[in-house]
Amino acid sequence: MKFASLLTFVLSATCASITLAQTPAAPKPGSSSAKPAAAAAKPAAKPAPRKAPAKPLPPPPPVLAEADADQLAATEMAFLGTYDCEFKQSISITRNTTPGYLDVAWQRHTFTMKPVLSSTGALRMEDVTGKTLMIQIGNKSMLMDTKIGQRLVDECIHPKQREIIEAARAAKAAAAASGITLDHGGLGIEPRVTAPVTKL
Structure with missing residues (x-):
């Protein structure tokens, strides 16, 4: 009986030691380990926002030479207002602030034109930058790209x-x-x- 009691005591002491070894020790007040793990991990710093690239400045307006009498007369022959064109497009022609010149608006573009009367009676409106050309004849008008030699829009008809x-x-x-x-x-x-x- 004494041997059995001793064996029981030894086994109880061993189990208690194992249990204590597996139980984590309580952190001491004020120690760094008492802080939550989430608080210990600092959030990653946000990258600084990138600045959008600066938009290129628009080119300065071209310098317009003073119009002569022929150019002023040709300006008076242009049909001002809105033209109905093919594929439900439209062109609008207004006077430029400089006498003898016209502004041709198509889509989001506005071209400053110098009107020139040809020997056939057709009115040529030449883009002062050399990019486009508008031709007005008796029954229609058209806008052309002079760089590639193609029509940008055709069958433009003014009410006149x-x-x-x-x-x-x-x-x-x-x-x-x-x-x-x-x-x-x-x-x-x-x-x-x-x-x-x-x-x-």
Whole structure:
């Protein structure tokens, strides 16, 4: 019986020692280990915000030479206002603040133009920067890219041009009824009348 009691006491003491070894010691007040782990870990510093790159400054407006009498006269021949163009686009022409020049607005672009009257009667509006060219003839206008030699927008018709088209149709119908042929010379400008040939 004494041996059994002794064995029981030894086993109890051993289990108590193992339990105490596995139990973490309570932190002392004021020690650094008493602080929560989350508080010990500092949040990562946020990177400084990057500054957006500065936008390039727009080029200065071109210096416009003083218009001569021919240029001023050509300016008066331009149809001011809005043109209805192909693919539901539009062009607007207004006077520039400098006499003898026009501003042609298309999409988000505005071109300063110098009007020049050609020998055929067509009005050329030449971009002072050399990028574009607008041509106004009797029945339509068009805007061209002179760098690549292509039309930017075509079939632009001003209300006055529409009146010219209707007048030309009426004149053609009246001439056909009288046996007269109208020759428009290919541009719809200043139609010429050709009298019917009388057979002998």
